[in-house]
Amino acid sequence: MTTMDVSAKPLKPRSLPRLALKQEGERFALVGAWLLLIVIFGVLMPESFLSWRNFSTMFGSQAVLVVLTLGIIIPLTSGDFDLSGASTLTMSAMLIGVLNAREGWPLAPTLAIALASGVIIGAVNAFFVLYFRIHSLIVTLGVGTFVNGLILWISKSQTISGVSMSLVEWVIINRLFGIPLAFFYALILAALLWYVLEYTIAGRRLLFVGRGREVSRLNGIAVDRVRAISFILSGLIAALAGVFYAGMTGSADPLSGLNLLLPAFAAAFLGATTISPGRFNAFGAVISVYFLVTGITGLTMLGADAYVQNLFYGGALVIAVALSQLVRNRQPQEFS
Amino acid sequence: MTTMDVSAKPLKPRSLPRLALKQEGERFALVGAWLLLIVIFGVLMPESFLSWRNFSTMFGSQAVLVVLTLGIIIPLTSGDFDLSGASTLTMSAMLIGVLNAREGWPLAPTLAIALASGVIIGAVNAFFVLYFRIHSLIVTLGVGTFVNGLILWISKSQTISGVSMSLVEWVIINRLFGIPLAFFYALILAALLWYVLEYTIAGRRLLFVGRGREVSRLNGIAVDRVRAISFILSGLIAALAGVFYAGMTGSADPLSGLNLLLPAFAAAFLGATTISPGRFNAFGAVISVYFLVTGITGLTMLGADAYVQNLFYGGALVIAVALSQLVRNRQPQEFS
Amino acid sequence: QGKAGPMEDAKAIVAAHEAMPVFTPPGEAFDAKACMAGKKVLSIPISMTIPFSVELQKGMAAAAKEVGFTYTTWDNQLKVDQWIQGVSQAISQKYDVLDVAGGLNPEVLGPQLAEARAAGLKISTTHLYDVTQEQFKGVDYTTKVDFTEAGRLLAAWAYVKTGGKPNVLIIGSSDVLPSTPFVQSIQSELKTLCPECKQKHLDVPVSEWATKIQPGVQSALLADSSINFILPIYDSMSQFVVPALRITGSEGAVKIASFNGTPFVLDMVREGHVQMDIGESLGWAGYAAVDNIMRMMCGLPSASKLNVPLLIFDERNIKTAGIPANFNDGYGDAHLEGFRKLWKLK
Amino acid sequence: MTENAVLHMRNIRMRFGSHQALKGVSLSVRRGEVFGLLGQNGSGKSTLIKVLAGFYQPEQGSDVVLWGQVMPLPLNQMDIKKRGVAFVHQHLGLIASLTVVENMRVTALQTRTPWFVNWRREARRVAALFADFGLSIDPFATIASLSPVERAFVAIIRAFEDLKASDAGHGGEGILVLDEPTPFLPAEDVGRLFTLIRSIVARGASVIIVTHDIDEVRDITDRVAVLRDGELVDILDTRASERQAILDTIVGSRIEAFSKSRETASRAAAVTVRDLTTGHAAPFDFSISEGEVLGVTGLIGSGFASLPYALFGAARASGTMTLADKTIDLARLTPGKAQALGLALLPGDRLGAAGIGSLSITDNITLPVLDEHRRLYGLDRPGMVRQAGLLSELHDVRPRRPALPLAALSGGNQQKVLLAKWLQTRPRLLLLDEPTQGVDFGARQQIFTALDQAARAGTAILCASTDNEQLEQIADRILVFARGRPVVELKGAEINRRAITEACFYSESQTAEAAE
Ligand SMILES: Nc1ncnc2c1ncn2[C@@H]1O[C@H](COP(=O)(O)OP(=O)(O)OP(=O)(O)O)[C@@H](O)[C@H]1O
């Protein structure tokens, strides 16, 4: 046995406080960017932009998108895409239009049916994904398209107005601190989802399933049941978003809700870079929605052309994530 | 055994006829479904549906979608989503509209710039994904939205008609066997892509990178370079699709091309269940596009309402995959 | 119908829209400057990514500038939340008039418009309803468009140009509010002119024009090769009809006539891909819309319909629309003089 | 029926497609015994365990009796856990991207308040639990950031917790099932694990353990069942059986341990490394001769394990490497360049770093030699399949079906494929990281033979391993690391298991003293 040079210096203990600061920076980078936007537009348009009415309108009118985003976060956490969310939303709103406004049904059974439609769509998604083992992207794309067809059919491609004023009141007319109630519903849902994902075993099971199906199964998690539930919840919440949509507009049209699909995914992914970076999370999604809409609203108020909105939206999405990646030394974020 | 048997005998292929039959069934299930559709509509409408003119029309009119799908298959194979493909297509078509139709440039430099725009968009995607390590979904969604803004800007939100008739001729007017040339371009591109993915080292690398980044890196594959190239190629091919789009319509508008995004993804994923099941593949994509359009054409000819197209499209997508999953005993298909 | 027979009737309808438009005052003259002094109007178009909206807004803004009141366009991209934001802006910035323009159905903003009204704003819609349609109860004044007449004209044109043997494919879009009476007008006029002629209706929602019109037209042509006329009710649809004709080898044999006078389609008329396009000068329409808004503010009765001409553009007069075409050329400028006089600007 | 049995598995049959993985296995486990499960790679051990875990549905006729009660099949996973059967699965069953405390708690049997989890409190509890076992693992660290040993302990302690929380566990009973828990563990940790196991058994619980290490088997088990090709061959009383007899039962025929004739004559240096450093430690030099097998080892965390990656340009390092008259800056080396220079790396993480499970054996095995299969018209696909078939034959890969996805092979066979992949390139320097982890005894000898043949043909081999038996069998020379540097060198006749173990501990204490 030959002994070699044995002198070596002890390793330095790693310093932790800097890391923590950095992590907090990462968590709140997007919030900072949002505040910055508010400051900029506030300086440019002190009365109109900084008015409470402007903020209350922003908060109220985005509640639908927030709720939709919260819905799709659930299957995203458990590792599935739900591209049928916007179709579910539109179907739910249209059922309210058809049953309540056109056929004159009372509100309670109408809402029950609208929400049930979301559960059914979620269950159909779950059935095809889980029984046939098909990728969720293709199933939800197909089911969403099918639902779009159903919507056109039941609505005869028409906008239906005259949704019960009491729904409208409870969504957008009645206010708290001047903000339509819809905002608070969205906030409550976000808090609920946040709580479930962060502080319950059920929520973490969802995450487990999303990060490793086989491992979860080995550990006794009923993976298929968890995934099925997450599709169904996503459908239910999307249908709830549809209820708010109908309440917000007092009407239902067969198409405009579909435009919310990509914004919802953008908000979900952008939200996953903040608050709990690397995980889809409720308040991250909320902040993303309001960050993006603040920019768009400010630009519109400044009278910017429509195309500037796209430039801002696309640019902000990429730049915001790029900055938060710089903060975390460009480590890839793995969602699965 | 005690010692290793080093004298290697040539391997006798074991005969597994039952398995092989099943595999062939799986490979050609979608082709079968397509033929079945043709037979059904052929029986219902012998003269109009079974006419060569009908088939040549179907073949010619879907060439743009086929090309776009072939483009996005490349990053899908290497494990990335390119949601900016439809925006790239539209940008390329709009550049042709602006430069050739509005500014009167000759065709050659116009086409060069249109294609270059695809390369640039692909490179920007690659930069943000690879330098900042951001998920491709969010980057390409953001870049796509940004490009949509640029398109609105350069087009002033207008549709521009009057694209050079020689482009129109070379895309859709001139024919071979009665089928517009665009179809053959798409077919040549599919053959090329198929060859590259199946029979070249570069194609193998793409597949490995998509299936395992770390494994690829440790096997000496320059993972980032492969991914960058695949984004750029996807951009280039999407731009080529834009050229065909401009040639097909003889005009360019800022929005309509964007509708091709979801159909392209649907075709890519549906295509991955056929020909080489479990892998995104060129001819699978081609067959998927034509399977879906055959159904839609047949239904429309029968006089079905527009919403029936949605029902068919969504339903066929899910059912076709579900059937091919039944054939393979519902084993999950892993694309990554 | 006259006794002279369908061909003569049809020709008469066509002829009525071939003459250079003249200005007919929509009501009594009034002192616009006086009653609009200090007033603010905010207009929300359906989407500023649609050329039609952009040009209509330009016309309205130009008229407002002449009169001298504040006119704001709420730029947006077909998003409900943006429309709502616009209503809110109008309320918080104390606008006097909220205008819902060009295709945006005010019913979608029911609750918000009610709120605006409660805040003292007057609500108008511009360029949405057909003359046969009832306005939404949430709006005060509305300037209806004579889509019914445009429909009759398209039917008559197809009848005349096919020598009384039209087999027509109508492309509609039921999700756009005036489409239903518009399509019905074409259908009933065709029935009247030629009860035994075949006609077909393809209904495609706006958001699916790009993906469904072309295959829909192709299938229709292949299923019935005797179709000889296609009437896309909004001319922007033509972009997807032309390739369908090319690909089925029907270009030339099957003609297209449409409505709106969108510049690129006028260019297509000049290039021979579209046979006829009914133009409605959007500059003129902008002035007419502002006229009605001012009537609302000045306590005058509403104009019964948007005072715009429906002018036929075909190979004979297409060059007057400009090369490349635009939204305003070819109609003369009788309206400028007419409106100025009507508003007592001079 | 065996008296005192807590578990009977009777006539267990399990098939995957056309492959019959278990052909009617019957065995019983007694209260308070350590029951070993042995067999070659692919003999069905893990499959049997997964049937017991409720992960697989066995065929009709299979029967499981737990504590005297016949269980409906497939077993309900939660139910079986509740009744006191806890598992450490072969690949540990941890989610790498989540934290330790999440992995410990989310699937735990008993969390006091599943509707409100205070993660800080849970983390404190978990930390305290680790402290009981003498471990200091940050509960908020992600699993990915832990060393393999630490991961193994997390999985084992989690199973132990489940056992305690189960119905049976309250009375100190229960069954702890460990599927190859030791390949990750260095000798002294195996010792600690066994102490733990003995204390569990002493309270009346039973343990089922799968391992390929015969010495471990003899050390810890009371009885062993031997599987071969899905059939139960025999159940042996460990104390009454000879080492060789157990080995022979596993393989089905007599098998000789590979033994090497060590080269003493010095040969030309194939590779010379200067000023190498992979982190905080001072730089060092070393070289490897042509045909030499250099083992590198040490205690966990001593820095030897990153050596193969550093030399391949796959991990951060600085220094130079000279080979074939070319001097390369290690800081700028990439795996691609390394490969072009004639280096090859076989990482330890089989499906995470070495091969792609979802692609076929052919695809995997031909990756580094695609150039050779290029024809004028493109890649010669049938030729590639033939080549893969030949290599499978040569390295005794079972089953011999090159079209199978790599993941469908057992661990040992996967390793043969991955080694064959690199050996066919006749590398100048072959870098190995734990090349026979989880590989059965017979297959190990085959791998050693293959390595020896490569060395004879001139390939220099660097093998990083904590498996001292393996190092003894194959290394010509061993460098023992401490605190990031080599501190002891063992050569020729100096090399044996004991000496290596002693050197590891000796070097660690020496460097610790030197540091003070
Ligand atoms: N999911 C599966 N699909 C198909 N075949 C499988 C599957 N899992 C295992 N097998 C096959 O079943 C047989 C038994 O595998 P098993 O994993 O039980 O072996 P093992 O004894 O645990 O081997 P090792 O010692 O390598 O862990 C092998 O031939 C394997 O290829």
Ligand SMILES: Nc1ncnc2c1ncn2[C@@H]1O[C@H](COP(=O)(O)OP(=O)(O)OP(=O)(O)O)[C@@H](O)[C@H]1O
């Ligand atoms: N997939 C990989 N890619 C690159 N490098 C790897 C990979 N896996 C392991 N390594 C390298 O091997 C080392 C893993 O060794 P391990 O964590 O067991 O500690 P160790 O060698 O005993 O040494 P150290 O003191 O450096 O932590 C890592 O430090 C890393 O540099």
Ligand SMILES: O[C@@H]1[C@@H](O)[C@H](O)OC[C@H]1O
């Ligand atoms: O004519 C208009 C049409 O072009 C637009 O698309 O929708 C509204 C209509 O008034």
Ligand SMILES: [Mg+2]
């Ligand atoms: Mg095993």
Ligand SMILES: [Mg+2]
């Ligand atoms: Mg370590």
